[in-house]
Structure formats: structure tokens, C-alpha cells
Amino acid sequence: MKQTIRCPAGVLGMLVAFCLCLGQETERKTELEGKWEIVERSIEGSYYTEEEIKEMLVRWLVFRGNKLIALDKDGKVKNETTFKVDPKQEPATMDAVCQDLVAPTGMSVFQYIYKLRGDTLTVCWQVGSRAAKRPKDFNNVPGSNLEVLTLKRVKE
Numbered sequence: 036m037k038q039t040i041r042c043p044a045g046v047l048g049m050l051v052a053f054c055l056c057l058g059q060e061t062e063r064k065t066e067l068e069g070k071w072e073i074v075e076r077s078i079e080g081s082y083y084t085e086e087e088i089k090e091m092l093v094r095w096l097v098f099r100g101n102k103l104i105a106l107d108k109d110g111k112v113k114n115e116t117t118f119k120v121d122p123k124q125e126p127a128t129m130d131a132v133c134q135d136l137v138a139p140t141g142m143s144v145f146q147y148i149y150k151l152r153g154d155t156l157t158v159c160w161q162v163g164s165r166a167a168k169r170p171k172d173f174n175n176v177p178g179s180n181l182e183v184l185t186l187k188r189v190k191e
Contacts, residue, residue, distance in 0.1 A: 065122070069097070071186035073091065073094055075185035076183070076184050077183050079175055080179075094107060101117045127148065127149050128148055146167065154187055155185065157184070159182065160181070
């Protein structure tokens with residue numbers, strides 16, 4: 036039985052949409068494998084404080100094969116889904132398809148870029164539009180309509 040996945044509403048909708056990604060494909064490891072803590076968030080160049088980051092609905096992302104698990108500040112699972120990346124693109128890409136909460140019978144496609152430098156993962160996407168396009172760079176200055184998350188790999 037196939038389960039319907041809904042993207043949560045609110046300020047973190049785009050972030051959590053990142054956690055509600057593409058359909059079924061064979062499970063295989065990616066370069067993102069492991070647990071990642073969100074350490075920085077900015078929208079159009081405006082950075083969240085450390086306290087605001089600690090209170091976000093999603094604090095950690097776990098990449099396991101093609102599974103993406105979003106954990107809250109207490110380490111409890113908020114969402115579990117699948118994801119698709121293309122690290123050969125420049126910049127590397129990640130795609131997500133989510134059910135639209137405004138029109139629950141419709142689907143929205145979210146297109147991300149990411150870069151991985153050692154134990155630092157940076158993810159960028161366009162906010163505020165159901166028809167958002169994939170960003171070309173990580174330059175989220177005022178007026179860019181871009182959000183950037185920085186995550187650090189958790190050593191376990």
C-alpha cells in the first residue's frame with residue numbers, strides 16, 4: 036500500500052520539503068551518507084541566531100542509502116522519505132517532489148543545489164514560489180529569494 040506524503044506548512048515548509056523527496060529507487064549509498072546537524076540557516080542573507088536554529092522543527096538530517104530521515108531537536112523522527120542527487124552536476128543537484136498543501140491533489144517539484152566540502156554540507160534552494168527554479172549559485176543576498184542551510188557531519 037502506497038502512503039501519501041504531505042509537506043508541512045509554515046516557515047520551514049521548504050526545509051521539510053527537502054526531507055520529503057522523490058519516489059522509489061534502489062537503495063544505494065551517496066557521498067552524503069551519515070548524520071548531519073544544521074549549524075547555520077540564512078534567507079536572503081539574513082542569518083538565524085544560534086537560539087533560533089536550536090528551536091527549528093528539524094535539527095538533524097540522516098542520509099542512509101536513498102533514505103532521508105529528518106530528526107527534531109530531541110532526536111525523534113519527523114519525516115522519513117527518499118531523495119535523489121546528482122553529484123556530477125556543477126553545482127551538485129538534489130531534487131524533491133512533494134504533495135502541495137495548498138492544492139492537495141497537486142505536486143510541487145523542488146530543485147536544490149548542494150556542495151560538500153569535507154564534513155560541511157551546504158544546501159540552497161529558492162523560497163516562496165511553487166514554481167521555484169534551481170538556483171545557479173549559493174549567493175543568497177537580499178532580493179535573491181534563496182535560502183541556504185549549512186550542516187556539519189556528526190561523528191558517531
